[in-house]
Amino acid sequence: MMNVAKDSLRIDQTRLRADFEALAQIGATRDGGVHRPALGEAHLAARAWFRERAEADGLGFRTDGAGNHSACLACGPPGAPILLLGSHLDSVPRGGRYDGALGVLAALEVLRVVQETGLALPVHLEAIDFTDEEGTLVGLLGSAALAGTLDPDELRQPRGGREVLAAGFARAGLTDESVLGVRRDPATLAGYLELHVEQGARLVDAGVDVGVVTGIVGYCSYRLTFTGQANHAGTTSMAERADAAQGACAFTLRARELVMADYAGGVVNVGDMHFSPGAYNIIPGAVALALEFRSPEAETLDRLEADLLALAREQAATFGLGLEVAWQGRCEPALLDARVQSLIAQAADGLGLSHVSLPSGAGHDAQSLARVCPAGMLFVPSVGGVSHSPDEFTRWADCVNGANVLLQTVLRWARLDSNANLTDEY
Amino acid sequence: MMNVAKDSLRIDQTRLRADFEALAQIGATRDGGVHRPALGEAHLAARAWFRERAEADGLGFRTDGAGNHSACLACGPPGAPILLLGSHLDSVPRGGRYDGALGVLAALEVLRVVQETGLALPVHLEAIDFTDEEGTLVGLLGSAALAGTLDPDELRQPRGGREVLAAGFARAGLTDESVLGVRRDPATLAGYLELHVEQGARLVDAGVDVGVVTGIVGYCSYRLTFTGQANHAGTTSMAERADAAQGACAFTLRARELVMADYAGGVVNVGDMHFSPGAYNIIPGAVALALEFRSPEAETLDRLEADLLALAREQAATFGLGLEVAWQGRCEPALLDARVQSLIAQAADGLGLSHVSLPSGAGHDAQSLARVCPAGMLFVPSVGGVSHSPDEFTRWADCVNGANVLLQTVLRWARLDSNANLTDEY
Numbered sequence: 099m100m101n102v103a104k105d106s107l108r109i110d111q112t113r114l115r116a117d118f119e120a121l122a123q124i125g126a127t128r129d130g131g132v133h134r135p136a137l138g139e140a141h142l143a144a145r146a147w148f149r150e151r152a153e154a155d156g157l158g159f160r161t162d163g164a165g166n167h168s169a170c171l172a173c174g175p176p177g178a179p180i181l182l183l184g185s186h187l188d189s190v191p192r193g194g195r196y197d198g199a200l201g202v203l204a205a206l207e208v209l210r211v212v213q214e215t216g217l218a219l220p221v222h223l224e225a226i227d228f229t230d231e232e233g234t235l236v237g238l239l240g241s242a243a244l245a246g247t248l249d250p251d252e253l254r255q256p257r258g259g260r261e262v263l264a265a266g267f268a269r270a271g272l273t274d275e276s277v278l279g280v281r282r283d284p285a286t287l288a289g290y291l292e293l294h295v296e297q298g299a300r301l302v303d304a305g306v307d308v309g310v311v312t313g314i315v316g317y318c319s320y321r322l323t324f325t326g327q328a329n330h331a332g333t334t335s336m337a338e339r340a341d342a343a344q345g346a347c348a349f350t351l352r353a354r355e356l357v358m359a360d361y362a363g364g365v366v367n368v369g370d371m372h373f374s375p376g377a378y379n380i381i382p383g384a385v386a387l388a389l390e391f392r393s394p395e396a397e398t399l400d401r402l403e404a405d406l407l408a409l410a411r412e413q414a415a416t417f418g419l420g421l422e423v424a425w426q427g428r429c430e431p432a433l434l435d436a437r438v439q440s441l442i443a444q445a446a447d448g449l450g451l452s453h454v455s456l457p458s459g460a461g462h463d464a465q466s467l468a469r470v471c472p473a474g475m476l477f478v479p480s481v482g483g484v485s486h487s488p489d490e491f492t493r494w495a496d497c498v499n500g501a502n503v504l505l506q507t508v509l510r511w512a513r514l515d516s517n518a519n520l521t522d523e524y
Numbered sequence: 525m526m527n528v529a530k531d532s533l534r535i536d537q538t539r540l541r542a543d544f545e546a547l548a549q550i551g552a553t554r555d556g557g558v559h560r561p562a563l564g565e566a567h568l569a570a571r572a573w574f575r576e577r578a579e580a581d582g583l584g585f586r587t588d589g590a591g592n593h594s595a596c597l598a599c600g601p602p603g604a605p606i607l608l609l610g611s612h613l614d615s616v617p618r619g620g621r622y623d624g625a626l627g628v629l630a631a632l633e634v635l636r637v638v639q640e641t642g643l644a645l646p647v648h649l650e651a652i653d654f655t656d657e658e659g660t661l662v663g664l665l666g667s668a669a670l671a672g673t674l675d676p677d678e679l680r681q682p683r684g685g686r687e688v689l690a691a692g693f694a695r696a697g698l699t700d701e702s703v704l705g706v707r708r709d710p711a712t713l714a715g716y717l718e719l720h721v722e723q724g725a726r727l728v729d730a731g732v733d734v735g736v737v738t739g740i741v742g743y744c745s746y747r748l749t750f751t752g753q754a755n756h757a758g759t760t761s762m763a764e765r766a767d768a769a770q771g772a773c774a775f776t777l778r779a780r781e782l783v784m785a786d787y788a789g790g791v792v793n794v795g796d797m798h799f800s801p802g803a804y805n806i807i808p809g810a811v812a813l814a815l816e817f818r819s820p821e822a823e824t825l826d827r828l829e830a831d832l833l834a835l836a837r838e839q840a841a842t843f844g845l846g847l848e849v850a851w852q853g854r855c856e857p858a859l860l861d862a863r864v865q866s867l868i869a870q871a872a873d874g875l876g877l878s879h880v881s882l883p884s885g886a887g888h889d890a891q892s893l894a895r896v897c898p899a900g901m902l903f904v905p906s907v908g909g910v911s912h913s914p915d916e917f918t919r920w921a922d923c924v925n926g927a928n929v930l931l932q933t934v935l936r937w938a939r940l941d942s943n944a945n946l947t948d949e950y
Contacts, residue, residue, distance in 0.1 A: 332741060378795045485760070
């Protein structure tokens with residue numbers, strides 16, 4: 099087949115749409131979102147559906163000890179490296195339909211188009227659903243395991259709690275050992291490509307079709323527990339109290355002020371609190387909060403971490419409280435491969451789509467893969483920038499554009515040379 | 525029997541101690557406290573135990589449509605009014621062994637002593653365990669139902685949540701109708717007496733044996749929900765966020781400052797928060813908080829209520845959030861009967877115990893009864909003032925002193941006149 103013919107190849111948007119609608123029913127919430135926390139029943143049902151679809155289309159299928167599920171197409175010569183395409187089918191609790199799902203379905207669609215066209219590429223293709231991208235358990239669990247960068251500590255003290263992790267592992271038939279044993283030899287990987295919704299409003303605000311991702315922020319999470327003295331909320335005078343809520347609330351307010359004042363590119367979130375014992379008439383004896391913060395540069399992330407922990411200690415002292423600090427995990431910031439960025443931009447140009455280069459404020463599996471092979475990401479616009487919410491929405495035409503850019507990027511990558519060789523320095 | 529002989533009557537402290545230790549095993553927590561939320565399994569087990577003890581001692585037993593459990597002694601002439609003695613066997617979640625339990629057991633012990641001595645009094649005696657004093661469901665539920673002052677709204681929107689209430693009612697065989705139908709005709713009540721631990725440090729700090737309670741603070745509770753926009757915690761810039769946690773936290777800090785600055789006799793507590801959806805990487809879309817505040821005067825309670833609601837609206841506006849306000853209930857402040865206070869003081873004097881008059885910062889069932897009959901309360905010292913905690917502790921000698929003052933107050937009350945008539949103005 100000639101390059102001209104390849105340039106005119108498009109994904110089947112009717113088939114992609116049918117898949118998208120079917121998948122959105124799995125773990126659907128009444129408000130139009132989905133609830134598919136990693137390794138929960140709905141996530142496992144989505145994976146079973148994905149496997150059925152792949153096998154029905156005559157694609158190969160593989161799963162690994164971290165639960166990662168892949169549709170496989172042997173379109174390269176024997177022993178050729180694999181170009182991974184993927185994203186994730188898990189969602190945050192009560193999240194949206196697009197986040198992750200679009201990338202997995204577009205990857206599957208690319209495999210089908212290549213298969214139907216009978217293209218011989220210098221690489222094999224694999225459409226992969228990575229386990230626990232969202233961090234209900236650990237965050238980037240499947241992709242870090244595959245890259246061989248998963249820290250065993252993150253399994254011992256996962257940010258979602260060891261009980262939740264153990265229950266998910268039991269449900270999916272995984273163990274700590276199986277997860278830690280799935281590293282793939284980078285020599286077997288040609289690279290990684292991921293299509294994702296932007297989850298911010300930059301593309302929509304600028305009226306641009308496609309975002310070419312330059313790098314991904316790093317993030318770090320902690321569970322901070324302020325400890326005071328549970329006591330009667332009627333008989334204990336205000337001055338006598340050691341109210342754990344005061345420390346937790348003061349920290350939450352000041353952390354926002356700190357980041358807004360001193361960390362222009364950073365963000366901080368207190369996403370959850372748990373009060374103990376938790377009653378109207380008892381002064382909180384302990385308040386545990388879920389803290390996450392991000393920065394595009396590793397050094398800034400370090401500095402932000404130190405500042406936030408100092409702030410927590412300071413606020414605990416102000417209110418006469420104790421502080422327990424539990425590290426929950428860290429993802430290093432990642433730069434994405436410049437040559438892959440260029441391929442994505444060329445693919446968009448070839449399709450007549452406008453594009454802009456931009457960093458990602460969200461973590462993605464591409465971050466794990468970027469440590470061991472050439473990795474690239476492209477974004478399509480999120481209406482209103484809404485994300486991690488049932489209100490998340492991307493126009494269908496943009497979803498189709500993204501899938502076509504993914505397909506064309508794969509074809510351009512394959513055209514580079516007979517070994518699809520971008521892997522010199524990995 | 526002569527008055528001199530009555531003055532020398534004492535409760536059986538060995539028997540009281542055995543009861544106390546047995547009861548503390550029901551719902552016991554590993555840290556030495558008890559977990560007996562109202563109408564939960566442990567609370568129902570405690571009631572079954574109480575009933576067994578009463579019946580084993582040959583006392584009568586009654587239960588009513590609000591679940592209140594009573595041991596009864598017909599020691600008065602036919603048609604005589606009943607002098608209620610009591611408190612509650614429920615606890616706050618993971619609370620202490622003394623709160624409520626001491627008052628019920630001392631009441632039971634008074635009945636046994638009167639029964640054994642064969643005393644004929646001008647009143648009948650009833651040792652009552654009131655349902656849900658602590659407010660896991662509604663607060664003062666059983667005593668308000670008995671007094672006829674229970675607001676049906678509090679059953680429809682109970683502060684513990686309607687599901688928890690319904691589950692408890694089902695477990696105990698109660699219905700809204702049965703609860704609302706248990707009012708007793710005040711003409712049948714001679715009055716109410718309650719022994720309780722102080723739950724504050726005033727008696728301990730002053731080295732005084734007994735507190736004669738002058739009145740009980742009123743309290744009011746609300747569920748306040750700050751609503752923003754759930755969104756991705758990495759991709760949404762700090763400036764763009766509508767973070768519900770910011771409003772909830774600012775309110776929690778400012779409410780404390782407000783009360784400390786302007787409400788010397790008042791207290792405020794944010795005892796619980798619930799974040800939605802509640803994840804490290806999602807900006808909180810909604811945070812619901814459990815608010816309770818107290819004041820000894822009704823007018824001050826009104827003013828504090830208005831100030832706190834205004835503060836919540838102000839903080840919601842500051843952070844661009846919505847606010848949902850759900851009233852959860854109110855208990856009016858109560859003055860306790862001056863003549864009963866005097867009887868308690870005389871009883872303490874007769875026992876050679878020091879005493880002091882003081883208001884109660886905690887709500888008590890006496891508050892409900894004070895609206896329909898002469899009611900009195902006495903406190904014994906709480907070590908360190910610790911309450912609503914497994915660390916709650918009262919020296920055993922003080923528990924015995926309190927039970928003896930309760931017994932002697934009953935005997936002095938009975939001596940007043942042949943009708944034990946304190947009920948003129950009720």
